[in-house]
Amino acid sequence: MQTAIGSHGTSPSFKDYIITGGQSDDDFKTLIEEYSKLNLNDVINRGGFPEGRKQSNSTFDLLIMNAVSSKDLEEFKLKCLGIIPLETNQKLYKLLKKAEEKYDNLIWLQNKSKIEKQLFELSKFEKTNVDIFNKIRTFYDSSWTSDIPFQVAIYPIPGVNGFSTATPHVNSLCVGVFTDEVDHASRNGVVLHEMCHILYREQKLSKQFDIEGYFNDNNTLYSKFAYSYLDEALATAIGNGWAYKLINNKLDEGEWYADATINAFAKVIYPMVEQYMQKGKSIDRDFINEASRLFAYNFPKAIQDYSILLNKTTVYADDMTEIEIVNKLGDYFQVYSLNLSSPILHKYSFEFMENSKDTQLFIIHKNQQQTLLELKKKFTQIDNYKFANQPMNLSFFDSKGRAVIVLVVNNKEEIKPELLKMKKQSFFDIKQPLQY
Structure with a gap:
């Protein structure tokens, strides 16, 4: 259902398959519309x-973790008590109960043996x-211990191909797998x-401050x-680079990540990652200094690159929710922290x-004149x-050296x-604020 509504972190090619398969089913269309109205993400x-490692979970992460560990929808409903309002929980259960039959007919029954x-x-x-x-745990100096299971x-x-996704949720890793794929090592x-993301997140607090x-x-x-x-570059260098080589005795010669910057950064830090892994060393000052130097050398225009600037941002907007903004930005940019x-x-x-030290993004879709006047101060x-x-x-740099992006529009559309x-x-033009 998340894929059907085009939620951030889902596969667009899987969405096309779902929508095409259900295009003549009006009941299914109604289910999708009703599901899209639920607020599951507080x-x-x-x-x-540390400032750069502010931690947040969402109720959605907890819902997914419970979904993975539940044997059926009834158990899932009970596990979600207290995470979302009871009325929302009841609606979610009823919608998923109806959607289950659609899912079985459209996807599961045809692909059960393959998956x-x-x-x-x-x-x-x-x-x-x-x-x-x-x-990997030693490299990250993570607080995660062997007695806490990862659920994949x-x-x-x-x-056999298209766009697949994988997402971590607490201790649950949700991985989309093509039914006819053959490259199981990849x-x-x-x-x-995805496991790396969790181990990075759960690094010992002292290591995070270091x-x-x-x-x-x-x-x-x-x-x-x-x-x-x-975070993303390390996960890519380790999971798609070092671990792949360990299993296959050779590096994957293809692209390791769909985002060009992350892919390139992961590959330039890979030799250093491999060296630390071989020596059983944890991330230290030398590692961070060299990673910073390599980033500056390989991405000289990074400071004016929208795709990099929006990776970590503080957003200011009226009458918009965080998930609404994440979904809009996520269609075009990789958003790690918002x-x-x-x-x-x-x-x-x-x-x-x-x-705030992050990129400053203002989205002004109402009270434009008044808001712009105040921002000029x-x-x-x-x-x-x-x-x-x-x-x-x-788009410009302010007196603090931060990138500031002010989008002024007539409406949300x-x-x-x-x-x-x-x-x-x-890239934005650093010579003048007005970009077009």
């Missing part, structure tokens, strides 16, 4: 972590993965990639972006503007620009077209 923030074969092939890596896990849940995507690399300190000591714009890409402050002109938002770089009822992108323009433009 953010749970935790304190006490069971995929599970059999992937299970052959289990013993090797335990040894690999211990090495695979689900079928009919066919798929196992994806499983280990790593942030090493990046801060570099004190460059490039080191800041290297930090924001570290904080939302709303409304834009609230005192808490001004505190964020003063203290904070950012003198945009003094000369006025909103003339046409979408406007103002114009937001995604503006994001698409940014995606196509790639």
